[in-house]
Amino acid sequence: MSSKIKPIKSVSLVEQVEQRILEFLKENRFKSGDSLPGEIELAENLGVSRNIVRESLSRLRMLGVVESKKRKGMFIAEPDILSGIERIMDPDLLGEEAMQHIFELRLVLEVGMSELLFIRKKDSDIVKLQEIVDREANDPLCKTDLQTRLAYEIEFHSYLYKMSGNGTLNRFQSMLLPVFHFMMQQESKAAAEPKRGSISHNDLVETLRNGTAYEFRENMRNHLTPHFSKLS
Amino acid sequence: MSSKIKPIKSVSLVEQVEQRILEFLKENRFKSGDSLPGEIELAENLGVSRNIVRESLSRLRMLGVVESKKRKGMFIAEPDILSGIERIMDPDLLGEEAMQHIFELRLVLEVGMSELLFIRKKDSDIVKLQEIVDREANDPLCKTDLQTRLAYEIEFHSYLYKMSGNGTLNRFQSMLLPVFHFMMQQESKAAAEPKRGSISHNDLVETLRNGTAYEFRENMRNHLTPHFSKLS
DNA sequence: TTAATTTTATATGTAGGACATATTTTAATA
DNA sequence: TATTAAAATATGTCCTACATATAAAATTAA
Structure with a gap:
């Protein structure tokens, strides 16, 4: 009332x-x-x-x-729908709730993006992704340093947005990065640690190469499980 | 050069x-x-x-x-990441490319949103959705009038965003509506016409009630096929 | 003394004038 | 005719003054 x-x-x-x-x-x-x-x-x-x-x-x-x-x-001029957001997308300015919303938004985007990736993927993209994954696998620092792991995590996922062929989506993700970075460090280290039996970056590349959008979507959902399981 | x-x-x-x-x-x-x-x-x-x-x-x-x-x-104050977008999200102001990006963004969101829906759905939500679907099914205008079909389409999908429990996502969709509406009318009527064998709103509600996030995701993807198939 | 009232001080909100600056248009010159 | 110089004009910046709302202080009443 x-x-x-x-x-x-x-x-x-x-x-x-x-x-x-x-x-x-x-x-x-x-x-x-x-x-x-x-x-x-x-x-x-x-x-x-x-x-x-x-x-x-x-x-x-x-x-x-x-x-x-x-x-x-x-x-x-043609307005840029992101120019407003760009200025304030900063963990030091945003509130806790907004940060949470944005973090969830990223999860939603990555799972939902699958179809776009399969419509627009090029062979050169797969090569590039494989290169990132290989570099990650051979980097000894990856085992010990959280920052290094985070850097590869970001590089890999950022390239997926690029592949989407949707410039707005891509820019949006790039300005999401600071928030993403912040939230990842808030979460326990477990989040960035690859778990036994879960989908790795390598698996995702393989699915992108020989699989279907359908499979990729579920694999990505699986890959992001540590984050989803924190939601309520 | x-x-x-x-x-x-x-x-x-x-x-x-x-x-x-x-x-x-x-x-x-x-x-x-x-x-x-x-x-x-x-x-x-x-x-x-x-x-x-x-x-x-x-x-x-x-x-x-x-x-x-x-x-x-x-x-x-706590900045509102959407207040900038809100002012210019208008088909009369945005360029063709931006409109396309935004339309794709909506498709991505709806497919990716599945997990949030299953985390946060309440019984009352299902009831509400069922009510919308029933009303749609019993509306004779639905057969003949494109505008009526569009209205139900929007009402149904809007409620899903509301269910996501993510206020930012929900507001974002509400300001996406004008663009969505515009793009739907650009597309051939076929888009809004339910096709034989495709997933209906009723199917989606049923999946939400007794299915899994996994199933819902694929059903939603299926439901949106007419739009996805227009992409390139 | 305490409570209600009036006054005052202050930071934002609005107005209008003046000049700087850059660039197009026009005029003047070689 | 081509080149150069001058004028015109719209935005960019600065300044001053006043309006307005309201928190804080001062005054008055109970």
């Missing part, structure tokens, strides 16, 4: 203007490359100071929605 | 200040709730005008890194 008090929406002018400009762009079907009205014109039409407009545009510029050149003015 | 001329990075002051402030927060291990130096103090220490500082802070405010109250000043 939460009888909430009405949250008075005292949205700042900047936020309102930001929304209005975005609406304006959507409604008028602005295409990439089109030029926007100048700051002063926007300010006048909106009835606010140029400062407010500039703050709003600064935000949109950060998101990649617009770009600006000195005398030319401002024009539409 | 593209002999590019070095692109002199004339990063705007705002961008530089934004980075410096973020670094400052990370290095000094600012915790959620801590208060920041005031705008004028920041401006003086950084050697820039208050305007520049305000634009930078406006960006950080948008990302949820900081919040500000009138006389209290500014303080750290």
Whole structure:
């Protein structure tokens, strides 16, 4: 029975203007490359100071929605959906819950990615992965040093994202790395230690070479078991 | 042999200040709730005008890194990794490639999500899903109207994200909806038409009730076949 | 003394003007 | 005609002033 008090929406002018400009762009079907009205014109039409407009545009510029050149003015660009995330994806900034969500997200992505890998894998990719696995197997440090193991773990899985052929997915994973790294060190060392009977990187490469997307998916799920078993 | 001329990075002051402030927060291990130096103090220490500082802070405010109250000043908040994306996740703003990436991302998520569903499903969830499926089956409009079919499709899959227990994942899907909706209408109607022999929503619910995460994963993959088969 | 009220101080929010800077356009010159 | 110089213009940066909300201090009432 939460009888909430009405949250008075005292949205700042900047936020309102930001929304209005975005609406304006959507409604008028602005295409990439089109030029926007100048700051002063926007300010006048909106009835606010140029400062407010500039703050709003600064935000949109950060998101990649617009770009600006000195005398030319401002024009539409294709927004980068990850540019916002990129700035704050840092264990020192994120809360515990967000970190957990992101860690789970990575598990979900790697299991679900299988189909893309099989659609887009190239022979050269298999060669590259095998090279990583071989290097890992022959590195004596791997037995003793957790950091080394982690480095190989990351290198291997990062390449899988690259193989997915989905640039957004790939970039997303690369900015997930700090969080991933942090969470792995939080978990007990067991996580990075290959367990008897579980799926190794080598097994995954073999499945990628001669197996099916179906098999790979289950093998990856198996490979990630130590992480999944920590969830609740 | 593209002999590019070095692109002199004339990063705007705002961008530089934004980075410096973020670094400052990370290095000094600012915790959620801590208060920041005031705008004028920041401006003086950084050697820039208050305007520049305000634009930078406006960006950080948008990302949820900081919040500000009138006389209290500014303080750290837990950033919302999705707030940036939320604003620009719109078919009218995104480019074709980004849309494709996002659509694929959804497929990946739904297949990979299986494990989370089985870890966190509750009896009430199954009941709710069954209710959706029954309603869909008894709706005569479903046979003829594409929009109706799409609505049920979205309602069903949206609830799965909700079940995942991962708030970030859930919010992400909800802002994916416009893109999803758009892409589905681009695809031929066949996509939304249940094919003979393929996995239906009802089958998925049944698997969720009495099956395993393993089975559900493959059934979901099967259910999404029409979309996967369009990839290359 | 304590509680309620008013006042004051302060940091953010908004406005508007001024000049710097880069670059396109135009004009002037060789 | 080609080259060079000047002007025009939109963004980038700085400055000052004032509005506004509110925490903190001071005042008054009980």
